[in-house]
Amino acid sequence: MSHVQYVENPDVILIGSGVMSANLGVMLKLLEPRLSIQLYEVADGLAQESSDGWNNAGTGHAGICELSYTPTREADGSVKVAKAIEIFEQFEQSKQFWSYAVSSGLIDNPKEFINPVPHLSFVHGEAQVDFLRARYAGMKVHHFFREMEYSTERDTIALWAPLLIEGRGSVPIAATKMNGGTDVNFGALSRKLLKWFERQEGCGIARGHRVVGLRKVNSTWEVRAEYLAAGEVHTNRAKFVFVGAGGGSLPLLQTAGIPEARGLGGFPIGGQWLTCDNTEIVGRHQAKVYGQALDAAPTMAVPHLDTRILDGRRTLLFGPFAAWTTKFLHKKGRFTDLPFSVRSDNLLTLMKIGFSNLDLVRYLIQQGTQSMADRLKVLHVFYPAAKIDDWKLIDAGIRVQAIKKTDGRTGIVHYGTEVITDADHSISALLGASPGASVSVNIMFKVIKKCFPHLLASPHGRTQMKTMIPTYNEDIKLAANSERFYAAHQHADEILQLI
Numbered sequence: 203m204s205h206v207q208y209v210e211n212p213d214v215i216l217i218g219s220g221v222m223s224a225n226l227g228v229m230l231k232l233l234e235p236r237l238s239i240q241l242y243e244v245a246d247g248l249a250q251e252s253s254d255g256w257n258n259a260g261t262g263h264a265g266i267c268e269l270s271y272t273p274t275r276e277a278d279g280s281v282k283v284a285k286a287i288e289i290f291e292q293f294e295q296s297k298q299f300w301s302y303a304v305s306s307g308l309i310d311n312p313k314e315f316i317n318p319v320p321h322l323s324f325v326h327g328e329a330q331v332d333f334l335r336a337r338y339a340g341m342k343v344h345h346f347f348r349e350m351e352y353s354t355e356r357d358t359i360a361l362w363a364p365l366l367i368e369g370r371g372s373v374p375i376a377a378t379k380m381n382g383g384t385d386v387n388f389g390a391l392s393r394k395l396l397k398w399f400e401r402q403e404g405c406g407i408a409r410g411h412r413v414v415g416l417r418k419v420n421s422t423w424e425v426r427a428e429y430l431a432a433g434e435v436h437t438n439r440a441k442f443v444f445v446g447a448g449g450g451s452l453p454l455l456q457t458a459g460i461p462e463a464r465g466l467g468g469f470p471i472g473g474q475w476l477t478c479d480n481t482e483i484v485g486r487h488q489a490k491v492y493g494q495a496l497d498a499a500p501t502m503a504v505p506h507l508d509t510r511i512l513d514g515r516r517t518l519l520f521g522p523f524a525a526w527t528t529k530f531l532h533k534k535g536r537f538t539d540l541p542f543s544v545r546s547d548n549l550l551t552l553m554k555i556g557f558s559n560l561d562l563v564r565y566l567i568q569q570g571t572q573s574m575a576d577r578l579k580v581l582h583v584f585y586p587a588a589k590i591d592d593w594k595l596i597d598a599g600i601r602v603q604a605i606k607k608t609d610g611r612t613g614i615v616h617y618g619t620e621v622i623t624d625a626d627h628s629i630s631a632l633l634g635a636s637p638g639a640s641v642s643v644n645i646m647f648k649v650i651k652k653c654f655p656h657l658l659a660s661p662h663g664r665t666q667m668k669t670m671i672p673t674y675n676e677d678i679k680l681a682a683n684s685e686r687f688y689a690a691h692q693h694a695d696e697i698l699q700l701i
């Protein structure tokens with residue numbers, strides 16, 4: 203395929219080639235084969251930013267192991283698990299769509315992007331053990347988490363994940379384990395989906411094109427993209443634009459000037475991993491192990507010890523550690539991104555955020571100034587016998603946390619994902635990063651529902667939707683129907699070769 207394919211005056215323009223645009227582009231084309239779609243990507247390669255396998259943790263977020271989705275304890279001591287159930291259901295939709303893509307021959311070899319890896323939650327100390335026991339009791343009764351196991355026994359936990367036990371003292375510990383967890387290479391998945399996309403009639407990808415301007419002219423969007431290799435600006439027009447530019451979405455939204463973007467700000471938090479290539483150690487760990495947040499760490503910075511399957515081999519990542527940055531993108535970002543995003547309409551919110559989140563500010567300063575020995579201390583919480591020589595520090599992706607004004611409050615740092623859509627439903631942009639890629643299919647489905655309702659209403663669209671995501675209809679939630687869940691879950695997992 204050519205490096206640059208132009209589709210003039212398409213129906214849809216997608217900005218960015220990460221997992222969001224990749225899913226959206228393919229879903230739209232399947233729902234309406236006559237749609238013409240242009241995708242612009244600033245990098246020469248596809249999905250090289252947050253979606254790339256090395257830039258995120260690759261956890262198929264399903265609420266199994268992430269304690270941050272079940273933070274609340276009720277007065278009676280029970281733990282609220284509704285959020286975990288919601289994320290699980292959304293990840294099931296992702297698996298349904300990707301398994302459809304495999305079974306219909308749209309993409310191949312699921313092992314290259316998704317693999318089964320048990321998900322563990324691991325805690326230490328009386329209070330945390332008590333919490334995990336209550337969480338387990340709340341989750342185990344739901345059919346989504348029926349397979350979950352719980353133990354406080356060192357011998358049992360050593361069978362699940364031996365590194366957690368080696369060299370550990372006598373402090374009480376507990377863990378839950380579920381074999382149905384996954385490791386996902388979202389970059390590989392995006393590239394597979396886009397390989398199909400760019401072969402379709404009326405679809406084109408222009409790599410090496412940085413979108414620099416978005417302007418509404420009458421009822422269409424004029425998009426200006428700079429072809430970096432040639433130093434030329436390519437101007438195009440479409441009725442609908444999706445800004446899936448990851449960290450680059452906020453500046454583009456600001457350029458678009460829609461009222462819905464007024465007051466929005468972004469705050470970048472860089473990420474770093476410790477990675478281990480010692481095959482003897484890597485071979486003894488086969489799990490994703492999540493713990494409790496340390497100190498004032500934001501939920502998305504809760505460290506975890508992860509088996510990863512990347513580029514056909516197994517490796518071990520620990521982190522993420524936060525890092526200071528003013529860039530909004532890891533590879534194609536500029537140090538001026540943060541200062542240039544400060545506008546008169548968001549300056550006050552940004553300043554107030556700084557003052558009202560001093561814990562977060564202190565946490566970032568502490569993270570940014572820590573040494574390798576400090577990082578090893580954190581790793582020792584999970585793997586007490588870890589030795590510094592087996593680990594090296596690498597960069598992960600950057601998350602630009604959406605900052606917005608809220609009613610009655612001066613502003614909040616929004617850790618979730620936020621889809622901003624204008625009143626005409628002619629432009630949508632995705633901000634934020636969590637739970638992110640895992641629930642990209644659900645997020646993109648919501649964009650389609652809002653901005654392309656006619657596609658879902660047509661006889662072809664309805665049938666196609668049912669074939670792609672059999673349980674997309676919110677009236678038949680898997681969370682409320684165990685039989686339907688088991689059938690759909692088994693089917694998707696078989697095709698994705700997870701069982």
Ligand SMILES: Cc1cc2nc3c(=O)[nH]c(=O)nc-3n(C[C@H](O)[C@H](O)[C@H](O)COP(=O)(O)OP(=O)(O)OC[C@H]3O[C@@H](n4cnc5c(N)ncnc54)[C@H](O)[C@@H]3O)c2cc1C
Pocket residue numbers: 217218219220221222223242243244245248249250251252253254257258259260261262263388411412413414446447448449450451454473522531534598599600601632634635636637638639640641
């Ligand atoms: C450290 C870390 C760990 C994470 N862990 C997980 C996890 O375990 N599980 C999970 O589900 N999610 C995780 N996430 C979140 C997940 O990675 C993101 O939600 C997801 O990848 C976002 O996809 P995207 O398509 O929106 O953005 P991206 O993948 O960043 O893609 C945006 C694309 O837009 C391009 N672009 C930007 N600006 C322009 C422009 N002006 N013109 C043209 N192109 C442009 C970029 O080059 C890039 O290719 C993690 C994120 C980070 C940073």
